[in-house]
Amino acid sequence: MLRRYRRRKAEESPLPDLLLIDGGKGQLEQAISVLAELELELPAVAAVAKGADRRAGQERIFLAGHGAASMLPPDSKALHLIQRARDEAHRFAISGHRRKRARSRQTSMLEAVAGLGPARRRALLRHFGGLQGVLRAGIEDLGRAPGIGPALAQAIYEHLHPGAG
DSSP states (O other): OHHHHHHHHHHTOOOOSEEEEESOHHHHHHHHHHHHHTTOOOSEEEEEEOOTTOOTTOOEEEETTOSSOBOOOTTOHHHHHHHHHHHHHHHHHHHHHHHHHHHHHHSOGGGGSTTOOHHHHHHHHHHHTSHHHHHHOOHHHHHTSTTOOHHHHHHHHHHHSTTTO
16 A cells, blocks of 8 residues: 555545545554555545454444444445445455466476576476476486586576575
8 A cells, every 4th residue: 555655646646535445443544554654635544344254244344533333234335335345356356366376386496597598497307307306306416417517507406405505
């Protein structure tokens, strides 16, 4: 939140009329402190927290400047709008985490070794039968792989086994 609103302030972008925070009173207080740090005032800042049973319809709404939480009736259109906004925020965050995890699975830990390009990487993996074989190999074993000299073998080993060199 700090980065987003710092950027908005620097760009002099318009601020929202309502800032809705996913969480309870603690998250609301954090948001208010960030806004105060940036010297920004929003017309309304609210937080929505799941109820005790975490069931829909039992959400508590915390408004900045009001002490106690409010509960809207389960059939309230305002509550349904808040629930949909919260659910959309959750969907967006979860899909972002999944995308990030998928990207990390597509990259090999060998890609970060200087001097080990795609062709040598493929040859190394083929020679040892996969990444697990490379991980089990010692420096001398790595140096015997095609296209891998002693210096590169040392670099690969140290990259895969930091501190073991």
